[in-house]
Amino acid sequence: MNKLLDRLHNGEILVADGAMGTMLFERGLESSECPEAFNLTRLDILEDIARLYLEAGADIIQTNTFGGSPLKLASYSLEDEASRINRDAVSAVKRAVSGRAYVSASCGPCGKILKPYGDTDPEAVYESFEIQMQAFAEAGCDVICIETMMDLRELLLALEAAKKMAPGIPVMTTMTYDATPQGFFTIMGDTIEKAARALEEAGADVIGSNCGNGIEDMIRIALEYRKHTSLPLIIQSNAGLPLIENGELVYPETPEFMASMAKELVDAGVSIIGGCCGTGPEHIRAIRNSISVFPEHHK
Amino acid sequence: MELLNQISENLQNGFDEKVAALTKEAVEKQIQPEEILNNGLVAGMNIIGRKFKNHEIFLPDVLLAARAMNCAMEVLKPLLIKEGIPIRGKVVIGSVKDDLHDIGKNLVAILLEGAGFEIIDLGNDVPADKFIRVAREENADVIGMSALLTTTMPVMKKVVDLVKDEGLYGKIKIIVGGAPVSKEYALEIGADAYSFDGANAVETVESFFPKRGS
Numbered sequence: 001m002n003k004l005l006d007r008l009h010n011g012e013i014l015v016a017d018g019a020m021g022t023m024l025f026e027r028g029l030e031s032s033e034c035p036e037a038f039n040l041t042r043l044d045i046l047e048d049i050a051r052l053y054l055e056a057g058a059d060i061i062q063t064n065t066f067g068g069s070p071l072k073l074a075s076y077s078l079e080d081e082a083s084r085i086n087r088d089a090v091s092a093v094k095r096a097v098s099g100r101a102y103v104s105a106s107c108g109p110c111g112k113i114l115k116p117y118g119d120t121d122p123e124a125v126y127e128s129f130e131i132q133m134q135a136f137a138e139a140g141c142d143v144i145c146i147e148t149m150m151d152l153r154e155l156l157l158a159l160e161a162a163k164k165m166a167p168g169i170p171v172m173t174t175m176t177y178d179a180t181p182q183g184f185f186t187i188m189g190d191t192i193e194k195a196a197r198a199l200e201e202a203g204a205d206v207i208g209s210n211c212g213n214g215i216e217d218m219i220r221i222a223l224e225y226r227k228h229t230s231l232p233l234i235i236q237s238n239a240g241l242p243l244i245e246n247g248e249l250v251y252p253e254t255p256e257f258m259a260s261m262a263k264e265l266v267d268a269g270v271s272i273i274g275g276c277c278g279t280g281p282e283h284i285r286a287i288r289n290s291i292s293v294f295p296e297h298h299k
Numbered sequence: 300m301e302l303l304n305q306i307s308e309n310l311q312n313g314f315d316e317k318v319a320a321l322t323k324e325a326v327e328k329q330i331q332p333e334e335i336l337n338n339g340l341v342a343g344m345n346i347i348g349r350k351f352k353n354h355e356i357f358l359p360d361v362l363l364a365a366r367a368m369n370c371a372m373e374v375l376k377p378l379l380i381k382e383g384i385p386i387r388g389k390v391v392i393g394s395v396k397d398d399l400h401d402i403g404k405n406l407v408a409i410l411l412e413g414a415g416f417e418i419i420d421l422g423n424d425v426p427a428d429k430f431i432r433v434a435r436e437e438n439a440d441v442i443g444m445s446a447l448l449t450t451t452m453p454v455m456k457k458v459v460d461l462v463k464d465e466g467l468y469g470k471i472k473i474i475v476g477g478a479p480v481s482k483e484y485a486l487e488i489g490a491d492a493y494s495f496d497g498a499n500a501v502e503t504v505e506s507f508f509p510k511r512g513s
Contacts, residue, residue: 021450071330075424079492111424117362180354187447189357244484250448 004060004102004143005170005205008232008271015105015288016060016236016274017053018281023065024049034076036068039085043092050096056281056287060272061101062145063089065136066108073127074110083135086092090139098134104172105141107132108148122157129161137166145172147236148211148276152190158204172206172234172272173199179217184224190224192221196228198267209274210236214253215261222268232271251278255286262287306371311347313363316368322371332378337414340371341498348406348497361402368409379395379415387414388508391434392443393421394477395454403477404445406497411443414501427457434471441504446477455480456488463489465486472507476500 007014024035027045038045068086070079078085088107093103110128112120136144143219144162149155155173162171175195177184184192192209200209200219209221218237226231239251239258258279265273273291277285302325309317318340347364350356394401402422410428412418419431419437427464430442442462455475462468473490482503485493491507494500 113358113362117359178354182354185354185357187358189359242479244487246480248489250453 005232007219008206012271012293013054013266014059014272015057015284016234016272017056017062018056018275018279018284019277020049020062020064020066020106021277022147022280023052024201025225031072034067034073036064036066036073036074036085036089037062037078038090039068039092043088046089046092047096050093053284054097054101056285058274058284059101060143061093061097061192062104062106063093063141064106065089065107065132066147067111068135069107069110069128069132071110071112071125072108082131083138086132086135087139090136090141094140101108103140104143104145105136105139105258107136107144107146107162109150109154114151115152120240121270122153123152126157126161129158130165133158133162133165136162136214137169140167141166141283143170143172145174145234147172147174149173149175150186150190151188152186152195153188155195156198156202159199159204163203170205171203173204174208174210174234174236177209179213179220184217184221192224192242193228196225197232200229200231201297206232206234208236208270208272210234210274211238214238214240215258219239219261219264219268222265222270233269234272234274235265235270236276237275237279238276239283242278253278253283255283258283258297259290266291300330300338301367302330302334303304303339303342305333307343307346310313310340310361310364312372313360313367315363315367316403318367319370319374322374326374326378326497332375332382333373336375336379340368340375341410341413344406344410345369345496345498357476358402361406365402365405366410372409372413387416388440388504389417389419389437390441390443390504391419391421391430391437392445393425393430394423394445395451395458396426397454398423398445398447398477398507401445403447403497404443404461407443407476407494407500410497410501410509411504414505416441416504418441426436427454427461430458431467433466435467439471441472441474441507442474443474443500445475449479452477452479452484453492455484455513459489472504474503476501 070082073079146158215237216291218235242249306321321327394404408418474492475490476494482493492503
């Protein structure tokens with residue numbers, strides 16, 4: 001398999017996978033449980049989920065390590081298991097895809113707010129990410145994806161830890177924005193322009209957005225990123241913003257709708273298209289099929 | 300009053316030490332603690348809350364203002380208690396399981412406390428069964444839940460279901476809030492009320508109780 005970044009720089013469009021949480025809940029995870037606890041007991045389930053997305057046509061498959069930083073795991077008293085939780089999750093996806101897709105190690109927020117606004121020292125957050133990144137490198141992931149970040153400072157700490165502990169492994173970073181009348185902002189007030197400039201300078205290899213928006217706003221987000229960076233872009237969109245039906249959350253965007261919008265993401269300059277909350281293998285399959293009808297992008 | 304305006308403005312700017320000092324000054328000038336609270340601190344927090352909702356400011360500003368509010372409350376709280384402002388009811392409050400942030404909840408907790416309610420703050424990442432367990436143990440009147448993420452909202456329904464299972468529905472009132480939460484969602488899951496901001500949460504919780512002195 002060719003190197004991921006080479007393919008992106010050659011103008012190829014790749015498809016990433018969809019949501020992980022829903023897949024875990026459908027397979028017995030309780031809402032009170034730590035999602036990453038499955039990595040200690042049910043690696044077979046992680047392999048099954050990876051295979052489903054592989055069969056749907058994803059080129060990039062993520063690991064179940066979103067909350068795998070020791071700081072985040074500490075809320076379930078699992079911080080001492082952090083290395084194993086992260087290593088074994090990477091290994092499980094590697095076994096499942098056996099070279100047919102890139103293994104992307106997911107790293108989400110630590111769940112703390114940095115000083116001076118919150119009570120957590122940046123050093124503690126950095127050290128926590130170091131442990132996670134080291135485990136990713138040891139297990140041999142193909143790429144690291146720092147995702148769903150709402151605080152640029154925290155994202156930069158994670159990126160620094162990745163560059164130090166996993167040298168040579170490309171890093172993708174995605175932030176979550178709210179659409180406001182004044183434009184897109186993270187809840188901490190970071191803009192797309194500010195994030196794009198800081199992340200490019202800090203050495204991110206691929207940047208973009210995940211979660212928080214449906215695919216139409218994601219097209220606007222991608223266009224805004226494109227204005228401020230020449231790096232390859234990644235977009236992992238929710239299947240719309242959730243509606244409530246019979247007291248349950250329902251994500252409204254169908255696989256067909258998201259697939260019909262995928263071309264616009266490509267036109268906006270996005271290199272990697274995947275899904276987030278509310279998307280499953282059917283969404284990824286539809287996006288895959290719609291991307292494949294634009295062969296001019298497959299050099 | 301000028302001094303109370305200064306308290307409000309410094310609070311909005313997150314100057315915690317200045318707010319605490321001005322609060323002390325107001326107390327020394329014999330301004331009633333309740334007036335300092337309502338027309339200085341809560342007035343400032345309400346502006347912060349409204350600006351945050353309108354995306355004019357972001358979480359960092361809210362967090363700094365909330366800290367300034369807390370600093371001032373350390374000065375005021377003993378006085379409010381000494382004044383015999385009665386405990387109006389007991390509220391168990393928290394952000395639901397797996398929610399990353401608890402700022403909205405903190406704001407509501409501060410405002411409710413300022414309004415004379417006893418607050419048991421369970422923090423963030425609170426599992427459904429813990430809300431019920433603590434509410435039972437503490438003999439609470441109200442459970443308040445906040446969610447900032449759509450993915451964590453179903454925990455609210457779980458709490459309502461547990462309250463029903465335990466035969467406490469109607470005895471313990473349930474109020475929900477947070478950015479993705481709506482009045483419709485509150486109705487759907489059977490919560491007693493939804494509130495759209497901190498000040499509204501106080502009004503709503505007050506409406507659960509008979510008027511003071513009556």
